[in-house]
Amino acid sequence: MNTISQDTTIAEIVTERPATAALFERFGIDFCCGGQRSLASASEAKGIDPQTVLDALDEFAASRAADAGAHEVSALSVDQLVDHIVKQHHDKLREQIPAIGELLERVVRVHGAGDATLAPLQEKFNELSSELATHIELEESTVFPACRAAAAGGEDALDPALLDQLTHEHEETGAGLVALRELSGDYDQAKAHCNTHRFLLQSLADFERDLHLHVHEENNVLFPQARQALAAAS
Ligand SMILES: [Fe+2]
Ligand SMILES: [Fe+2]
DSSP, X not given: OOOOOTTSBHHHHHHHOTTHHHHHHHHTOOOSTTTTXXXXXXXXXXXXXXXXXXXXXXXXXXXXXXXXXXXXXXXXXXXXXXXXXXXXXXXXXXXXXXXXXXXXXXXXXXXXXXXXXXXXXXXXXXXHHXXXXXXXXXXXXXXXXXXXXXXXXXXXXXXXXXXXXXXXXXXXXXXXXXXXHHHTGGGOGGGOSSHHXXXXXXXHHHHHHHHHHHHHIIIXXXXXHHHHHHHHHO
8 A cells, every 4th residue: 555654644544454443443543534634633632642553553564464354445336335335334233223222221121220321321322323224214215326326427416415414424423432432431341240231342342343434434435436426427
């Protein structure tokens, strides 16, 4: 890939090397909604020396195994990207939401009286889940077909205001994930009350990781490609 410097944006790095998403997760650096920031500015905002992040990226690059399993999306066409997002992220969300909802029910029922963080966690998760259900419905019914049409050269197929709206909703999703993480004590399984609670924390951490990647692939890969196709058609 191109040389990474302190001026490279986080989105560029994750788009070219999707496996680095895990590294940014570890540093708590936002690569989806805040991905347009440079490595230096994103690191400093987290109180981390940018050189520390660059060194970690070098180490990461040295381990080619780190890329195993990561999906390379930057080379995909709009059609392929949409297929990938629906299959890998939307379908997965449709499985995760009821499964986590059920785990939350059980944990709140058994431990809710003794742990005041559990009920607000359930409430926040339900709120975020219902927003996400509406969000992915808008993507699949309206925006993604319009992205495909724009890529096929159709004029006026895509209303750019809808992309702005979805991008704004992604920021709300990001804020919701931060709230879930706080309410869950950073998903620290050592503080779990039981095995179900442990599995719940693990599942919420997976949910967060997958959503970060999902939003990144839309904000930083699909939407720019769709906007480009739109500009080329007009
Ligand atoms: Fe989506
Ligand atoms: Fe989205």
